[in-house]
Amino acid sequence: GESVGLHLPTLSVQEGDNSIINCAYSNSASDYFIWYKQESGKGPQFIIDIRSNMDKRQGQRVTVLLNKTVKHLSLQIAATQPGDSAVYFCAENWGGGATNKLIFGTGTLLAVQP
């Protein structure tokens, strides 16, 4: 079946640099996407979301870009800090209605070097 996937298991960046985490999705019917951050030993934490009628959404230091043509989602983190070190998941909304199911990728580990 169709699923969300992340290209890289690990991304290493220098403190202060910008980070870009990518995600490919294959279900063209998905209309809502979420990025989560999961620190070691904790549950996933909501970062930012985007609907399919948008191609960009900005939060505090984070930006999500959606390219429906190539079914690609990215999370950009500006001025990466040590506290950003975590696993990042993208998820797509697959189902709609009253039982919104999310399909998750396996995650990318972001390692911030001081």
Next chain:
Amino acid sequence: DVKVTQSSRYLVKRTGEKVFLECVQDMDHENMFWYRQDPGLGLRLIYFSYDVKMKEKGDIPEGYSVSREKKERFSLILESASTNQTSMYLCASSSGSILGTDTQYFGPGTRLTVL
């Protein structure tokens, strides 16, 4: 802020034991979910519930059951724990938007080890 709590952070059980994992949310959310998380496999949906006493199987329901007697509480039950159920278990809840923009909020997780 949404708060989802899970009864235990760490749990060690023996093969064959009956195990209860409890989850409580305080935002009056309609939907609740149980996932397990394993290295390299990501989050996999075990069961979910969109209303009190209602439940739906997820992708990997075998070996599990659930109970939702009250809106705020969703329990995952391992009738007879096995070693292959050693995993991180995550509970989530969402408001139940019909617009397809329904964010799920997660608890801290329960790391279950079955010996």
